[in-house]
Structures are given as structure tokens and as C-alpha cells.
Amino acid sequence: MGQMMNQPMLISSIIQHADRHFGRKEIVSRRVEGDIHRYTYRDCHKRARQMANALGNLGVAMGDRVATLAWNGYRHLELYYAISGSGAVIHTINPRLHPEQIAYIANHAEDTYVFFDLTFLHLVETLAAQCRSVKGYIAMTERSNMPAVSTIPNLMCYEDLIEASSDRYEWPTFDENSASTLCYTSGTTGNPKGVLYSHRSTILHAYASSMPDALNMSGREVVLPVVPMFHVNAWGFPYSAPLTGAKLVLPGPALDGGSLYELIEQEGVTFSAGVPTVWLGLLEHAGRGKLTFSSFRRIVIGGAACPPAMMKTYRQQYGVELVHTWGMTEMSPLGTVCTLQSHHLVLPQDEQQAILEKQGHVVYGVDMKIVDDAGSELPWDGTIRGNLYVRGPWVAKSYFKAENGEVLQDGWFPTGDVATIDPEGYMQITDRSKDVIKSGGEWIGSIELENVALAHPAVRLAACIGVFHPKWDERPLLVIVKKPGADVSKDELINSYKGRVASWWTPDDVVFVDSLPVGATGKILKNEIRNQLRDYKLPTT
Numbered sequence: 093m094g095q096m097m098n099q100p101m102l103i104s105s106i107i108q109h110a111d112r113h114f115g116r117k118e119i120v121s122r123r124v125e126g127d128i129h130r131y132t133y134r135d136c137h138k139r140a141r142q143m144a145n146a147l148g149n150l151g152v153a154m155g156d157r158v159a160t161l162a163w164n165g166y167r168h169l170e171l172y173y174a175i176s177g178s179g180a181v182i183h184t185i186n187p188r189l190h191p192e193q194i195a196y197i198a199n200h201a202e203d204t205y206v207f208f209d210l211t212f213l214h215l216v217e218t219l220a221a222q223c224r225s226v227k228g229y230i231a232m233t234e235r236s237n238m239p240a241v242s243t244i245p246n247l248m249c250y251e252d253l254i255e256a257s258s259d260r261y262e263w264p265t266f267d268e269n270s271a272s273t274l275c276y277t278s279g280t281t282g283n284p285k286g287v288l289y290s291h292r293s294t295i296l297h298a299y300a301s302s303m304p305d306a307l308n309m310s311g312r313e314v315v316l317p318v319v320p321m322f323h324v325n326a327w328g329f330p331y332s333a334p335l336t337g338a339k340l341v342l343p344g345p346a347l348d349g350g351s352l353y354e355l356i357e358q359e360g361v362t363f364s365a366g367v368p369t370v371w372l373g374l375l376e377h378a379g380r381g382k383l384t385f386s387s388f389r390r391i392v393i394g395g396a397a398c399p400p401a402m403m404k405t406y407r408q409q410y411g412v413e414l415v416h417t418w419g420m421t422e423m424s425p426l427g428t429v430c431t432l433q434s435h436h437l438v439l440p441q442d443e444q445q446a447i448l449e450k451q452g453h454v455v456y457g458v459d460m461k462i463v464d465d466a467g468s469e470l471p472w473d474g475t476i477r478g479n480l481y482v483r484g485p486w487v488a489k490s491y492f493k494a495e496n497g498e499v500l501q502d503g504w505f506p507t508g509d510v511a512t513i514d515p516e517g518y519m520q521i522t523d524r525s526k527d528v529i530k531s532g533g534e535w536i537g538s539i540e541l542e543n544v545a546l547a548h549p550a551v552r553l554a555a556c557i558g559v560f561h562p563k564w565d566e567r568p569l570l571v572i573v574k575k576p577g578a579d580v581s582k583d584e585l586i587n588s589y590k591g592r593v594a595s596w597w598t599p600d601d602v603v604f605v606d607s608l609p610v611g612a613t614g615k616i617l618k619n620e621i622r623n624q625l626r627d628y629k630l631p632t633t
């Protein structure tokens with residue numbers, strides 16, 4: 093056996109490290125109240141220790157689930173460390189889920205306490221009677237903002253708990269495989285499923301995601317995670333920023349283009365991360381005001397495919413590089429990132445761009461393969477599509493309290509995505525398997541069709557779905573939201589596919605709508621669109 097120290101990898105060690113080495117680095121938060129709060133990693137560590145003592149006084153024990161309903165802010169960050177660091181499990185609830193789903197997951201998780209931002213006061217009032225295991229609720233605010241009357245049982249004030257607690261606290265040592273965090277999938281079909289991360293998986297993910305060809309996190313960056321702390325741990329930013337000493341800027345509830353722009357400029361943000369719809373909002377704001385960015389260089393984009401047209405606009409007009417990533421709740425979330433290798437740098441710009449539009453290469457630690465429906469591995473030739481499977485130390489092997497339901501197939505996690513992988517290992521998602529359009533027995537990739545539509549200057553949002561066809565089973569239908577004041581005809585859009593995709597991939601028809609349904613994590617809900625258009629008939633049928 094090797095003779096090195098067997099020191100467990102625990103989440104508390106990250107905030108201790110940040111305190112000792114980057115103690116004066118700032119954490120800046122836009123609060124629910126609208127004002128800006130700023131303090132340091134050292135302050136955060138101190139208050140996390142106070143909160144850890146408060147949790148102990150409330151009787152929270154090792155392994156207990158403690159829920160949060162909160163935006164990205166400093167108190168939420170303190171809870172990330174106080175709860176997990178003391179051995180309990182932070183259960184980050186997505187407040188955008190349907191209230192019935194929230195009650196379902198709070199009961200399924202057997203949450204003992206719920207911490208919430210005041211934004212969610214009425215939601216908590218509605219839910220409290222249904223949450224059977226919850227012993228108390230803590231409003232994440234100071235005394236002066238506490239509601240005068242409320243129906244919430246055992247309602248406490250966050251700042252009162254902090255004030256009453258000592259900052260003398262020794263972070264406990266325990267098995268690194270202990271559960272640290274619980275996050276439920278968005279559950280667009282059926283009930284949400286709980287993914288239970290461990291201290292070990294979280295730390296390994298934080299290390300790996302910081303690497304230069306991953307998120308390239310460092311002490312020279314000022315990072316703004318727009319991706320919510322209630323959705324897959326804000327892609328690990330609350331861990332990787334203090335691990336590397338990056339200044340952390342937390343946007344609170346204000347995720348519109350104007351508020352983000354203001355924060356980016358005021359705080360000198362260098363890079364940010366979030367889903368495509370957020371970056372569309374920022375782009376529109378910058379375009380309207382003819383604005384430029386002074387410090388902003390990079391956006392890590394994922395959660396849904398990044399439209400190539402948006403990538404080009406950000407680079408050419410604003411000098412901001414969009415880095416395409418792919419992952420999922422079950423993967424903590426990082427799976428792949430798209431960055432170039434040294435030998436790509438001599439390629440013409442359009443060939444580099446074609447690579448950068450893919451979802452990218454795996455981050456070391458994750459292994460992937462594509463398989464056919466019988467489970468046989470398919471070649472990496474960049475054209476053959478297959479079901480994407482992954483494995484790795486930060487990939488889930490089962491769901492919370494569903495340990496007997498076999499999730500893995502021969503030790504691999506089936507992602508539910510359909511992808512190609514090229515000979516250099518660059519993966520490209522063509523579809524969710526349930527969104528694949530099957531025409532005459534052949535697959536048509538809806539993402540590629542959407543990207544062509546999104547390249548038209550009049551198109552704001554695009555979704556491509558399969559609709560019934562008597563001869564071909566399914567044909568692609570394009571559903572479009574136009575930009576305000578812009579116009580484009582059906583024929584013009586359909587003609588724009590000429591020479592861009594195989595002719596039989598060209599959508600059969602276009603439907604113009606005012607908006608597209610968006611789910612709890614900011615993604616366009618195709619099953620909802622299919623539902624809305626279930627009576628739609630193609631012109632030829």
C-alpha cells in the first residue's frame with residue numbers, strides 16, 4: 093500500500109482553505125431586497141461556523157436533510173458549507189417547480205428544516221401544512237424584515253440564529269463518501285428523482301471543473317454563476333470559486349439582461365455561466381443600449397444546446413467567448429467542455445468554429461461511449477448517432493431512496509441523450525432520445541434544425557418537434573418565436589435549409605407562436621409543445 097496520508101476529502105476543507113489563503117477575496121451578492129452586499133471568504137467561513145453551531149442547537153444530526161429555497165446569495169453559500177460541513181445534507185429545492193412537486197420532494201427527502209428567501213414566503217405558507225417532516229422554517233433575512241404575522245409554524249429568523257451562535261466550531265471529520273447534497277431532477281415526466289452527491293464526488297468535481305480546459309477557474313477570475321444554486325449546485329461554482337480563490341459575484345433573483353449587465357460592469361466580472369435563454373436576454377439588453385463589455389471575456393454555456401448564431405454574435409460584436417459544456421444533474425453536472433487543442437489553432441476560423449459548436453471533450457474523470465439500442469458500442473466517426481452513456485466518480489449510480497431500481501447498464505449511466513463522437517473524442521448532442529424525430533425509420537436531429545432557424549436574424553427562439561405523418565411516421569415541424577418588430581415568412585425559413593442539411597431533413601412546416609413553454613431550469617419544454625400542438629396536421633396530410 094502507498095504510504096500517503098489518508099485524509100478524507102470533505103467540503104468543509106474548501107471554505108477553510110479559502111479563509112486561510114484568500115481570506116480577503118470578496119463575495120458580492122445582489123440581495124432579495126435589491127441592494128448589494130459584500131464581504132469576504134473569511135466572513136463567510138465565520139458565519140458558516142456560526143450557522144453550523146445553530147444547526148447543532150436545532151438538533152440537526154449527521155445525515156439529516158436540511159432544505160433551501162433560495163437564490164444565489166451569500167446566505168445560501170453559508171448554508172452550503174454549514175449544512176454539508178457539519179455532516180448534514182443540504183437539499184437545494186428548485187422554487188420554480190410546481191408547488192405540488194415541491195411538497196412531494198420535501199416529503200420524499202424527509203427534510204427536517206427549510207431555509208427560504210423572503211421571495212418564497214407565500215410559497216412556504218402554502219406548502220407548510222403539507223411538509224410532514226419539517227420541524228421549523230428559517231427566513232433568510234434580518235429581524236427587521238421578518239413578517240409581522242405568518243401562518244408558518246416554528247418560523248425563525250436567519251440573522252437571529254447567527255447572532256445567538258458562537259463562531260467557535262471544529263468541522264467534524266467523517267467518511268468522504270458520506271452524503272453532502274441532495275438535488276432532484278426537474279421531473280418533466282413523472283416525479284422528480286433525487287440525486288445524492290457525496291463529499292468525495294463534490295471535491296473531485298470541483299478539482300476537475302477548475303482545470304484550464306474545463307471552466308478555467310482561478311484566482312485571477314471574477315465569476316458570476318447565473319446558473320442557480322438550486323440547480324446542480326450552480327455547476328459547482330460555490331465550491332470551485334473558493335477552492336481557487338476566484339472573486340464570487342452572486343446575482344440573487346435579478347436574472348434579466350439589465351441587472352446582469354450592471355453587475356458584470358460594476359464588479360469587473362470576467363466570466364459567467366448559465367443556460368442559453370439567460371445569454372439571449374443579456375445580448376438583447378446590450379444590443380438595445382449599444383453597450384460594450386469592459387471586463388467580460390467568457391461565458392460557459394450549457395443545460396441546452398448553444399445556438400451557433402449566438403456564439404458568433406458574442407464573439408464578433410462583443411469579444412466574449414462562449415464555451416459550450418454539457419452535463420446533467422446526475423453528473424454533478426460537468427461531463428464535457430468544448431475547447432480547442434494546439435493543433436486546431438492553425439485551422440481556418442470556420443473549421444475552429446465548427447468544433448466549438450460541439451458539446452466537447454470529456455473532463456478527465458468522466459468516460460463516455462455511444463451505443464445502439466441493443467447496447468453495442470458504436471464507432472467514434474463523428475456521424476453515427478447513438479445513445480450516450482457515461483461513468484465516473486461524480487456520476488450517480490442510483491437515485492435517492494430508489495436504491496433497488498437498477499439505473500446503470502453494465503456499470504454505465506444512460507444519459508437519455510443521443511450523440512455523435514468524432515475521432516478526436518469531441519461529442520455532439522443531436523437530441524434528447526425522447527425528442528428525436530424519426531422519419532422513415534431514420535433519425536433527424538432536432539438541435540441541428542433549430543440552429544439553422546436561429547441563424548435567421550428575425551428568429552428569437554426555435555423548437556423543432558416530430559409530428560405524425562402517414563407515410564414517414566414523423567416529419568419535422570418548426571415552431572418559431574420571432575424577434576419583436578422582425579418578420580420572416582414560412583417559405584423564407586424553409587428555403588434557408590437549402591444546402592445546410594440533407595434535403596429530407598428540411599422541416600415540412602413552420603408554426604409561429606408568441607412564446608415557448610420553459611421549464612424550471614430555463615429549458616424549452618418540447619413535450620409541452622408537442623402537447624399544445626397535438627391537433628396540428630401537416631399541410632400535406
Ligand code: AMP
Pocket residue numbers: 277278324393394395396397398416417418419420421422425451507508509521523524613
Ligand atoms: P439537467 O439534469 O436538468 O441539468 O438536464 C440535463 C440535460 O440537459 C442533458 O441530459 C441534456 O439533454 C441537456 N443538456 C445539457 N447541456 C446541454 C448542451 N450543451 N447541449 C444540449 N443539451 C444539453
